Amino acid sequence: FDDERDSGVSVEEAKPKLRRPPMFKVLLLNDDYTPMDFVVQVLETFFAMNREKATQIMLHVHTRGVGVCGVFTREIAETKVMQVNDFSRSHQHPLMCTMEEA
Numbered sequence: 001f002d003d004e005r006d007s008g009v010s011v012e013e014a015k016p017k018l019r020r021p022p023m024f025k026v027l028l029l030n031d032d033y034t035p036m037d038f039v040v041q042v043l044e045t046f047f048a049m050n051r052e053k054a055t056q057i058m059l060h061v062h063t064r065g066v067g068v069c070g071v072f073t074r075e076i077a078e079t080k081v082m083q084v085n086d087f088s089r090s091h092q093h094p095l096m097c098t099m100e101e102a
């Protein structure tokens with residue numbers, strides 16, 4: 001190709017620069033008021049955990065103050081955070097869900 005002679009880089013030789021998308025941890029924060037059963041329900045509903053796993057994560061957050069619910073691409077993480085916070089607010093619980101880059 002004329003272009004190749006000019007640039008010195010052929011279409012055939014160029015390596016495709018594929019990059020993995022940035023990943024985000026979705027975090028659950030402890031508080032003094034949200035019932036444990038409600039937190040377990042949230043983890044089962046929005047993070048597809050079974051009862052045992054949900055209880056384990058809930059107790060981790062309860063004792064340590066914060067815990068990871070899952071790791072997702074930006075849009076999925078943003079959606080999880082919105083869904084959990086909207087659901088908690090609709091039930092008058094102060095439960096807080098946030099995200100940070102992994």
Ligand code: TYC
Nearest residue numbers: 029030031034035036061062
């Ligand atoms: N600390 C709450 C209680 O004692 C339970 C709780 C656990 C709240 C995890 C929020 O993310 C949380 N009822």
